[in-house]
Amino acid sequence: MxxxxxxxxxxxxxxxxxxxxxxxxxxxxxxxxxxxxxxxxxxxxxxxxxxxxxxxxxxxxxxxxxxxxxxxxxxxxxxxxxxxxxxxxxxxxxxxxxxxVAPRAWRIERLDRLPKYPVPDPEFQRLRPPELEQIRAARAETTDAQGWRQPLQWPVKGRISGLFGAQRLYRGEPGSYHSGTDIAAATGTIVRAPADGVVILAADQPFTLEGHLLMLDHGQGLNSAFLHLSRIDVRPGEHVRQGQPVGAVGATGRATGPHLHWSLQWRGRKLDPLLVTGPMG
Missing domain, CATH: 2.60.40 (Immunoglobulin-like)
Incomplete structure (x- = not known):
């Protein structure tokens, strides 16, 4: 079949x-x-x-x-x-x-220069380790969520401005690839749960890179992360239903403009939201 x-x-x-x-x-x-x-x-x-x-x-x-x-x-x-x-x-x-497992031809940009990385300031170096630990701990949580059984829905609709898997090569050396799908939308646009889930992280205090970060566990090792939110409308441990408002689009953290970065993982494996969810209707 x-x-x-x-x-x-x-x-x-x-x-x-x-x-x-x-x-x-x-x-x-x-x-x-x-x-x-x-x-x-x-x-x-x-x-x-x-x-x-x-x-x-x-x-x-x-x-x-x-x-x-x-x-x-x-x-x-x-x-x-x-x-x-x-x-x-x-x-x-x-x-x-x-x-x-079928291979994919990822969008690769080849540049004949070295990457320009900003020098981390002391405040970033102080804040970043505990932020990463919170993300790691959230992904390690297991809940009774059953959203994994549902076909996923788009959390927000708009122009797709960043594709999962896209990557730059600097003089042949690979940079990190884009780990989610970016959807351009106005600040304040409602973000909805793509499937039933349990809130495993709600960063009311913006993280250095992700800004207001919300993470949902959908069960069976599947989880969603929503980055750069302008606000978060749910709390850790709260059960949410598919389509329920959970926050709003913003440009917090390291973002050049308002958009939603949506990432999906299964037991640490990074998934393509566009492939998993299907075209935006």
Missing amino acids: TIGRGFALALLAAGLAPASVLVAQSAAPQSAFRWTGELSQGGLIRGQAPAGTVSLTLDGQDVPLTPEAAFLIGFDRDAGPQAELVATLSDGRQMRQSLS
């Missing part, structure tokens, strides 16, 4: 695809694994393990599994071409499924 062909074509037709998305094939009919989604770098799949599965691993790492053996898996921007799922059944048997 073909996964994501219609979405891939729509993405390309919209002129917004940062990469040539190769449409992958799902498990063969005789396989007991089933899934839907984009089996590609930056993609996300929702699946069902074989009946009787008591544990599941992806390349040797544990994958959260529901009582009905449903699972969620994300593929990092730099994921390799092959991965392997291993399901351990209640009788001790193991079932294996190879996954072919």
